[in-house]
Amino acid sequence: MTDTPAHLDLWPAPYASGAVDATVSVPGSKSVTNRALVLAALASEPGWLRRPLRSRDTLLMAEALRALGVGIEETVSSSSTAAGAPDGRGEAWRVIPAGLHGPASVDVGNAGTVMRFLPPVATLADGPVHFDGDARSYERPLHGVIDALRVLGARIDDEGRGALPMTVRGGGALDGGKVDIDASSSSQFVSALLLSAPRFNQGVEVRHTGPRLPSMPHIRMTVDMLRAVGAQVDEPETGGEPNVWRVSPSALLGRDLVIEPDLSNAQPFLAAALVTGGRVTIPDWPARTTQPGDALREIFTEMGGSCELTDAGLTFTGSGRIHGIDVDLGEVGELTPGIAAVAALADSPSTLRGVAHLRLHETDRLAALTKEINGLGGDVTETEDGLHIRPRPLRGGIFHTYDDHRMATAGALLGLAVEGVRVENVATTAKTLPDFPQMWTEMLAIEA
Numbered sequence: 001m002t003d004t005p006a007h008l009d010l011w012p013a014p015y016a017s018g019a020v021d022a023t024v025s026v027p028g029s030k031s032v033t034n035r036a037l038v039l040a041a042l043a044s045e046p047g048w049l050r051r052p053l054r055s056r057d058t059l060l061m062a063e064a065l066r067a068l069g070v071g072i073e074e075t076v077s078s079s080s081t082a083a084g085a086p087d088g089r090g091e092a093w094r095v096i097p098a099g100l101h102g103p104a105s106v107d108v109g110n111a112g113t114v115m116r117f118l119p120p121v122a123t124l125a126d127g128p129v130h131f132d133g134d135a136r137s138y139e140r141p142l143h144g145v146i147d148a149l150r151v152l153g154a155r156i157d158d159e160g161r162g163a164l165p166m167t168v169r170g171g172g173a174l175d176g177g178k179v180d181i182d183a184s185s186s187s188q189f190v191s192a193l194l195l196s197a198p199r200f201n202q203g204v205e206v207r208h209t210g211p212r213l214p215s216m217p218h219i220r221m222t223v224d225m226l227r228a229v230g231a232q233v234d235e236p237e238t239g240g241e242p243n244v245w246r247v248s249p250s251a252l253l254g255r256d257l258v259i260e261p262d263l264s265n266a267q268p269f270l271a272a273a274l275v276t277g278g279r280v281t282i283p284d285w286p287a288r289t290t291q292p293g294d295a296l297r298e299i300f301t302e303m304g305g306s307c308e309l310t311d312a313g314l315t316f317t318g319s320g321r322i323h324g325i326d327v328d329l330g331e332v333g334e335l336t337p338g339i340a341a342v343a344a345l346a347d348s349p350s351t352l353r354g355v356a357h358l359r360l361h362e363t364d365r366l367a368a369l370t371k372e373i374n375g376l377g378g379d380v381t382e383t384e385d386g387l388h389i390r391p392r393p394l395r396g397g398i399f400h401t402y403d404d405h406r407m408a409t410a411g412a413l414l415g416l417a418v419e420g421v422r423v424e425n426v427a428t429t430a431k432t433l434p435d436f437p438q439m440w441t442e443m444l445a446i447e448a
């Protein structure tokens with residue numbers, strides 16, 4: 001982990017002089033948008049995504065599918081007031097499936113969903129598909145997808161790396177069948193194989209053989225979205241064998257889907273209510289969802305507030321006090337940076353457990369959180385599978401972000417309560433929330 005020169009891209013994180021009181025409309029879910037794009041591309045008829053997230057990760061997914069021959073048209077839906085509205089709301093993507101063609105090149109950036117969900121799609125193309133991405137993408141685990149696809153009949157050139165860069169030698173179809181994988185380093189291995197499986201000749205039977213499986217809500221999301229386009233899925237949570245998922249071969253329907261707001265991106269705004277003892281409402285919070293961010297209702301309530309779901313959305317009200325928490329975040333790992341930031345401001349220590357796999361995310365999040373919170377005077381130690389956080393008075397300073405959008409929002413959160421925090425490269429929030437700095441200052445009612 002190298003230090004970025006201090007003069008580069010330092011964003012003075014606004015300090016909150018009082019309690020926030022705001023309504024914040026959060027753009028669409030990254031995880032839902034990228035699954036919906038893949039399923040729409042594999043369908044047998046055109047479909048719509050309304051209010052898709054338009055951020056680096058989802059634009060990379062759309063661009064990659066276009067490179068394979070899929071039509072994705074930008075339109076302004078009837079509910080829209082203006083094309084290109086800053087938060088992307090009101091816009092729609094019309095997805096027109098087509099035969100998948102190689103040769104093609106895919107830039108995955110550092111998007112786990114693109115680097116894992118698209119290689120199975122590429123096996124269905126009629127030529128080679130080359131995958132490359134950011135330097136960090138070479139270090140993120142992909143072996144589960146590569147090895148499984150080989151067992152299912154694919155030809156992949158990765159020069160023995162088990163990682164990017166690589167070329168999938170698409171043959172126009174894939175046998176499919178049974179495969180064992182160890183998905184303990186990423187649930188996205190399972191989701192990746194299931195999403196394309198209706199188009200494999202024999203569908204798929206995936207058995208997870210590893211010690212643990214993180215991010216179960218994201219696998220539920222995959223299963224739910226497959227079923228919604230007509231796929232037949234057998235899985236452990238509805239009476240199937242433990243750790244086994246089966247998808248039958250079938251055609252997929254085109255869907256007209258309104259994408260839910262990204263509840264993990266709602267996290268910093270809800271946390272602002274907790275940290276300042278204020279109140280924040282997130283409109284369109286779904287009554288039922290598979291998004292892991294829904295767990296924030298319980299987690300932040302335990303840390304010192306209350307929430308209410310009404311027609312106006314989810315309103316979270318801070319109590320003015322923040323309590324430490326002892327919690328297993330294995331199911332909701334992507335919430336860890338925001339929870340760690342809040343925990344560093346609490347009135348008692350916290351233990352965050354079950355998130356060893358975060359060492360393989362956008363950056364090593366356990367190391368990065370420890371170093372950066374301690375750099376502001378905090379007292380955080382890494383455990384084998386998480387963090388111990390003992391709150392101490394913090395001071396201003398540079399909060400490095402390591403190209404990690406959730407490190408940037410964690411730094412902004414600390415800045416609400418600690419004067420003089422400067423977040424390095426806040427623009428890295430473009431991975432999933434390009435308008436974050438503007439949304440943050442609007443929430444605080446600060447003139448831009």
Ligand SMILES: O=C(O)C1=C[C@@H](OP(=O)(O)O)[C@@H](O)[C@H](O)C1
Nearest residue numbers: 031186187188214215218333334
């Ligand atoms: O399938 C998905 O959309 C995701 C699954 C999770 O990945 P891991 O299981 O690798 O943590 C999550 O952290 C990531 O942000 C999104």
Ligand SMILES: C=C(OP(=O)(O)O)C(=O)O
Nearest residue numbers: 110111112113334361362
């Ligand atoms: C882990 C994350 O992303 P990715 O989809 O790249 O794995 C995240 O958004 O927190």
